[in-house]
Amino acid sequence: MASENLMLQSASTVAPIVDQTMWVLLLVCGGTLLLVFGLMLFFCARYRKGSPHSRVVKKQQSLALEIGWTAATLAIFLALFVWGMLVYFDMHVQPEQAIKISVIGKQWMWKIQHAGGQKEINELHIPINKPILLMMTSQDVIHSFFVPDFRVKQDVLPGRYTYVWFEASQVGEYQIFCTQYCGTMHAQMIGRVVVLSESDYEKWLEGAGAAERALESPSKRGEKLFTSLACSACHTGVDQAIGPNLHGIYGKKVHLDTGEEIVRDDEYIRESILYPNAKIVRGYKPLMPTYLGRVSEDDLLDLIAYIKSLTIAK
Numbered sequence: 001m002a003s004e005n006l007m008l009q010s011a012s013t014v015a016p017i018v019d020q021t022m023w024v025l026l027l028v029c030g031g032t033l034l035l036v037f038g039l040m041l042f043f044c045a046r047y048r049k050g051s052p053h054s055r056v057v058k059k060q061q062s063l064a065l066e067i068g069w070t071a072a073t074l075a076i077f078l079a080l081f082v083w084g085m086l087v088y089f090d091m092h093v094q095p096e097q098a099i100k101i102s103v104i105g106k107q108w109m110w111k112i113q114h115a116g117g118q119k120e121i122n123e124l125h126i127p128i129n130k131p132i133l134l135m136m137t138s139q140d141v142i143h144s145f146f147v148p149d150f151r152v153k154q155d156v157l158p159g160r161y162t163y164v165w166f167e168a169s170q171v172g173e174y175q176i177f178c179t180q181y182c183g184t185m186h187a188q189m190i191g192r193v194v195v196l197s198e199s200d201y202e203k204w205l206e207g208a209g210a211a212e213r214a215l216e217s218p219s220k221r222g223e224k225l226f227t228s229l230a231c232s233a234c235h236t237g238v239d240q241a242i243g244p245n246l247h248g249i250y251g252k253k254v255h256l257d258t259g260e261e262i263v264r265d266d267e268y269i270r271e272s273i274l275y276p277n278a279k280i281v282r283g284y285k286p287l288m289p290t291y292l293g294r295v296s297e298d299d300l301l302d303l304i305a306y307i308k309s310l311t312i313a314k
């Protein structure tokens with residue numbers, strides 16, 4: 001499964017810019033190292049004991065030289081900083097139109113679920129030339145999702161969502177590693193990303209859908225959970241109900257009873273299900289019981305998908 005050649009492939013849109021940054025840093029640092037050590041060795045030889053060259057220290061100072069080299073190194077380091085920052089932004093600002101896929105890390109596997117309900121384990125099928133946004137969480141300990149050929153790596157933490165995005169630039173199979181020591185089988189927590197052409201990806205989606213006969217979208221499953229957990233008893237969808245109306249709230253701002261204004265995003269919904277009293281919407285009482293321990297990470301993703309669907313029609 002591992003790639004035969006030691007050199008990494010450059011298989012995503014950020015890979016070339018990450019590589020460029022790495023090479024420039026290596027050249028600048030390597031050049032400085034060679035210069036310093038080169039001069040050191042040269043002076044060692046030239047001014048060794050018994051050499052005919054004078055070793056008398058001449059007292060001389062040059063303000064211009066002092067200022068010059070301080071300013072030059074400062075400029076070089078600031079330039080590197082700004083460059084690194086721009087690359088960082090490229091890698092971390094999520095594109096608007098990304099295909100969103102959820103990932104749950106657990107000892108010791110990657111569970112992946114697509115928006116249409118297709119599930120995979122240790123495999124991630126994606127189309128080429130499309131931005132992909134992974135929304136990730138862990139069911140147990142800290143893991144880290146790493147695809148070397150894409151140059152992306154992101155820690156996957158229990159109790160919250162982290163995100164990573166990438167756009168594959170060539171068809172093929174690429175290794176996924178867990179890079180956070182997470183227990184006995186950590187080294188075997190590996191998988192692969194399968195990058196397909198647009199048409200192959202469509203076929204795969206259908207095929208994976210057909211394989212699971214009773215394939216339901218996450219939002220459909222979330223809707224069932226919403227009823228079976230009796231969420232609908234309070235969140236009836238009417239503004240005067242015991243619980244806030246959840247229609248049209250996703251991604252929108254709301255005032256809390258503390259006066260604070262927050263955005264009702266995935267993280268907020270997750271927190272409100274597990275720790276309902278953490279943030280109370282203004283005008284409501286802290287009556288909701290916690291669902292901590294009653295819903296799994298998979299359930300949470302389904303519930304979030306359902307609540308989201310009340311705002312964003314598919």
Ligand code: CUA
Binds near residue numbers: 108144180187
């Ligand atoms: Cu998961 Cu190491």
